Amino acid sequence: MGETTTRSDDADRATSRADDGSDPPSPPPAPGGLPLLGNVHELASDALAFYERRAATHGGVVRYDVFGTESYLVTDPAAIRRILVDDHDRYEKGSMPRDRLGGLLGDGLFLAEGDDWREQRTAIRSAFFRERVAEYGDPMVDHARRAAASWDDGDVVDVHAAATQYAFDVLAESLLGGDVERERETVRAAADSVTERFDTGRVTSFLPEWVPTPANRRYRRRLTALRSTIRDLVAERRAAGPPANPGAADDLLGTLVAAADMGAMDDDRLVDNAVTFLFAGHETSALGLTYTLYCLADRPAFQRRVRREVAALGGDPEPADLRECPALTAAVDEALRLYPPVHSFFREPTEPVTLGGHRVPGGVVLTLSPWTVHRDERWWEDPETYRPERWLREADAGETVHGDDAAGPAVGERPEYAYFPFGGGPRHCIGMRFARQELRLATATLLRRLWLEPVTADLSVRASANTRPAGPVRVRVRTRDESDRTTEPSDTN
Numbered sequence: 001m002g003e004t005t006t007r008s009d010d011a012d013r014a015t016s017r018a019d020d021g022s023d024p025p026s027p028p029p030a031p032g033g034l035p036l037l038g039n040v041h042e043l044a045s046d047a048l049a050f051y052e053r054r055a056a057t058h059g060g061v062v063r064y065d066v067f068g069t070e071s072y073l074v075t076d077p078a079a080i081r082r083i084l085v086d087d088h089d090r091y092e093k094g095s096m097p098r099d100r101l102g103g104l105l106g107d108g109l110f111l112a113e114g115d116d117w118r119e120q121r122t123a124i125r126s127a128f129f130r131e132r133v134a135e136y137g138d139p140m141v142d143h144a145r146r147a148a149a150s151w152d153d154g155d156v157v158d159v160h161a162a163a164t165q166y167a168f169d170v171l172a173e174s175l176l177g178g179d180v181e182r183e184r185e186t187v188r189a190a191a192d193s194v195t196e197r198f199d200t201g202r203v204t205s206f207l208p209e210w211v212p213t214p215a216n217r218r219y220r221r222r223l224t225a226l227r228s229t230i231r232d233l234v235a236e237r238r239a240a241g242p243p244a245n246p247g248a249a250d251d252l253l254g255t256l257v258a259a260a261d262m263g264a265m266d267d268d269r270l271v272d273n274a275v276t277f278l279f280a281g282h283e284t285s286a287l288g289l290t291y292t293l294y295c296l297a298d299r300p301a302f303q304r305r306v307r308r309e310v311a312a313l314g315g316d317p318e319p320a321d322l323r324e325c326p327a328l329t330a331a332v333d334e335a336l337r338l339y340p341p342v343h344s345f346f347r348e349p350t351e352p353v354t355l356g357g358h359r360v361p362g363g364v365v366l367t368l369s370p371w372t373v374h375r376d377e378r379w380w381e382d383p384e385t386y387r388p389e390r391w392l393r394e395a396d397a398g399e400t401v402h403g404d405d406a407a408g409p410a411v412g413e414r415p416e417y418a419y420f421p422f423g424g425g426p427r428h429c430i431g432m433r434f435a436r437q438e439l440r441l442a443t444a445t446l447l448r449r450l451w452l453e454p455v456t457a458d459l460s461v462r463a464s465a466n467t468r469p470a471g472p473v474r475v476r477v478r479t480r481d482e483s484d485r486t487t488e489p490s491d492t493n
């Protein structure tokens, strides 16, 4: 996370003043939409541009409406911090994510609220402790090695397709361990159907799950098969004797079984959580890797810097090596700034609240948008340019400063919540350490073998469930070592 600055403190103080009633808050600006439809047409045509326009024109808390649902876009970093951290117990995830994702994720961690959420998070968190995440390093490197080996010099590769396959393989193996080979097809088929069902590029994705379209029927059938496979695996593991405690399990499913056996969740929630990990963790990581590789292909000089860094490791990277790789870390952190895989997420205040000096009623939808905040030129110089150097500060002794577990502070002054690709506060992404390790290990393993050249010239993305590319993201891979080139590649931006 970035540094907290005077600007953020000022904004915080302004919010507190309003909260204690001495400076009466006003309603947020509410630039109009169409009767009944509200702002649906603008959201449907380009939600990301709509958010950017609203925030730039009307400030950090602004109203919009979706079919009569009162919604507020919150892009003021101080207000975001208040929602996610300081006053987090005055907010729920609310009905928006539940209506959309409830059929898939059930009552697992992602959608649970209150005490139920707290108990689940406590029971599960050991699976994401540093030492446990380090154990998932092998599949993260192995699958990247395999991908690199499948390409020949000069091949044009769709990195989005390749990264999706990669992140799926890593997550399926981390979740199911040795059982993955046997169950790969069931899991794969369910994953394909989920991607199809939540692809807002398809009109049918807006229909409720119960409408019997062929895609919906396929989706329900495959999800039922996945859930029953997970139940069978759980039964097998119990028969074999589960580990004594969640921290001793060697894959994510083992942690969940141990947590259930200790009474932290029932078997329905266990299955909900297995499905939750699979789907909260694989598309997001795939997108992070896609954008990192695309951006590095487009910035040859920085790609070269990362290549030198990872070539110096002497072998394929281990999780502990990542501390020695500031340029690699900066490359990933900057890709997650420019193209945050989760472009926005939602909260609902359980009571009336004051945000950014405005009075906001309880029960409305608050949209928190990393995409919009990460591109705000008040916090980021030249925000639309991929510039990993902004995460690297030459420290006094000449070493480069960067973050390890979470992104380090970028150079320059800005509020903490000017950067939040993984959310924040107690409900921040539980998979953050896993994902940051995976993105860096995959990028390092690939760049030790490959040189990437841009083919797709202008990346265009759209706000589907996540920030998806609008089409294939092509790069040309070179398997020959580019260091024998006489001319140093230069960046175009």
Ligand code: HEM
Binding pocket: 093, 109, 110, 111, 121, 276, 277, 280, 281, 282, 284, 285, 288, 340, 341, 342, 345, 346, 420, 421, 422, 423, 424, 426, 427, 428, 429, 430, 431, 432, 434, 435
């Ligand atoms: C680059 C990759 C990823 C990004 C950008 C990302 C982003 C996010 C964000 C923004 C949230 C917060 C949502 C909210 O507060 O409403 C979240 C929550 C969550 N993420 Fe991730 N995520 C990533 C990878 C993963 C992985 C690899 C896993 C699992 C293995 C995972 C599992 C979860 C879960 C279970 C939650 C809900 C946590 C809770 O509510 O307690 N994510 N993620």
